[in-house]
């Protein structure tokens with residue numbers, strides 16, 4: 001058990017429609033706050049189940065996205081056109097549903113470089129372009145992993161210098177990835193987990209109520225930012 005640096009805000013949605021609306025409201029608030037401070041809204045994206053929910057939120061929210069820049073909280077080390085590529089998945093979805101978002105708004109990893117260089121190069125891009133992320137959208141697996149920080153690889157949680165690291169032997173395929181580290185994640189202004197499905201109910205309790213540090217997601221604790229949990233009825237069943 002350890003203390004949160006700021007209170008956790010929990011949003012429980014009773015339907016997918018409601019969850020999408022909560023996500024749209026979060027995007028609206030964070031983008032308005034960011035654009036009142038500066039000329040750009042920096043958002044870190046995760047993959048997996050978040051992709052389609054975010055697409056729906058962006059569609060329903062009728063938000064002006066010209067000044068938004070999208071980064072990847074983690075990325076699979078595969079070619080950009082591989083079906084496992086998170087960038088590729090967003091690109092395919094948004095090309096169809098959100099044509100106003102341009103490819104130049106994605107800051108993607110160069111997976112043609114060797115894995116270590118790919119991570120270092122992505123870190124250099126982040127350091128060059130972002131002082132502090134305005135919003136990170138995170139998912140969580142049933143094993144309590146977030147980004148590509150897995151419970152089987154606890155050393156990744158101790159990283160204190162690098163902001164983006166390579167991952168080898170990921171327990172979830174594909175085995176090679178790059179991921180944001182805790183110093184970068186916990187420096188963000190807003191960090192929101194979007195977690196759905198009853199299969200994640202018990203890990204949601206372990207992470208967000210018990211703060212059980214054997215789960216990487218429990219290490220997410222923004223030092224001066226807001227942490228939000230958005231769950232559907234299934235994932236929120238035990239909290």
Ligand SMILES: O=C1O[C@H](COP(=O)(O)O)[C@@H](O)[C@H](O)[C@H]1O
Nearest residue numbers: 046047048049050139140141147
């Ligand atoms: O492999 C990954 O998994 C997590 C969780 O995905 P979900 O489908 O269970 O929501 C995701 O957040 C991460 O970006 C991805 O690389």
